[in-house]
Amino acid sequence: MAGKKKEVSLQASVANQEQWDEMLATKGLTVVDVYQQWCGPCRAVVSLLRKIKNELGDDLLHFATAKADSIDALERYRGKCEPTFLFYGGGEMVSVLRGANAPLLQRMVLEELAREKTVLEEGGERRVVRDEGLIDEEEEKDQSDEDILVPDSKSYTVAIIKPNAVAHGKASEIIMKLQDAGFEILVHEERTLSDSEARDFYQNKVGEVSSFLPELSRRGQ
Template sequence: MGSKKKEIALQVNISTQELWEEMLTSKGLTVVDVYQRWCGPCKPVVSLFQKMRIEIGLDLLHFALAEADCLDVLEKYRGRCEPTFLFYAGGELVAVVRGANAPLLQKTILDQLEAEKKVLSEGRERKVIKDEALSDEDERFSHQKDEGEEEDVVSSEKSCTLAIIKPDAVAHGKTDEIIMKIQEAGFDILTNEQRTMTKAEMRLFYQHRAGEEAFEKLVHHMCSGPSHLLILTRTEGTEDVVTAWQTLMGPCDPDVARRDQPDSLRAQYGTEMPFNAVHGSRDREDASRELALLFPSFKFSDQVPEVAQGKSLRWICRTFFSFTVIDAVSRSTR
């Protein structure tokens, strides 16, 4: 990571074991975004990393990307839907952050950078960690089931839903703003994928509106450019995630939203129908159908484990979608 070319890039792409070992020799702190090929790197945090790189400088803070499928050292991270950031200093793992949580990432970077500076300048002992979630996830999941905690773990407040940032909002450069507002409203983003939809997908997606006059216009708009597809959950509050997302979006018509819910996303980012910036599932049944259609390879039974009170998100989503939906996900084709 010492060459001029690599310093210019914000995030160095680590694609081989040799590059991984070179990263471990870097002086200072390196934040590695470990990602899956099917969903790509975590884009919402790039602006934060750029800001911190400018404020802190190049000497002791480095950022990298690593695809889990390319490196044997990351084998245990394969197939995980939640963004994962590994913090390395002196060739050792010193912190882990899961989820695109900008405030937590910023705090962790500053804390670990300060700790590493003391290691380098004062000879302090570096606090090395192990990612315990990798080793005890299955044991904890089994233990919860054996204790009969299903009723406590699975509740109507803890579930998943689909959110789409539509092509109009993406084209206007509002994606990062909307994602930050989603996080500030108490949602956790399990996955965020940029994708341009096909007409076949959208006709099936909106089949319940096939008889409407605006159907073809809606389909054309949704296929007109890239969208951002997000899977949302909530770990705080008592409101169901589907209802909470509907509330944050606001009324479908941006004009109505501006009149009745001026703080909603559609009021702030929508213009006119169908350019209303965001989509959300109408209810739980819709959420399961839409997710099965747009994420056919997404295994809800394998989601990353911990949410509030140490409960298993994997178990929450497994029960919410039921084995019938999981079967539909595995059988769906694009």
């Protein structure tokens, strides 16, 4: 009697630095669900990932789960419970999604897979991104000391996604819309302002700060 065919796992399990390095060497696009041991991977999107994989049947699309607790490269993600999906192509990070936003996740998978195929088939240039979750304090210091060179033919600006949008899981969607509009993100940083920093930021509205800053502080607690 023939034995049952072993089912191939949808998501490769990455539990240590060696396995992480091997995963980065995988050809194609790999979507990694980064999780903490105490809360586990994001099960809410597994059925969606399976649907995408079955419909595409593409050998260049891979899914994985990575335990931040035991992977050195993911040290900065430890202690965080928000679902985080990292997109890798050619060993480099090409996109990041925070939150279990199924429609946005599906869209990003399809778009990043198409971009990776273009790179592999036509030799195009990967659009590499940086994520503050993977940058240690020393690297952050080095980055703050460096000037960002922008060609004279380009203009640049600072965009701030305010706390209410972040709290409602809209940050990744807003970033995608900015990129769709043709903006190139040179630096992406997430931080919490202290009361003094918030007052400095809103100094042009000094008359209003005293009334709404206490309320913002209470919301942040």
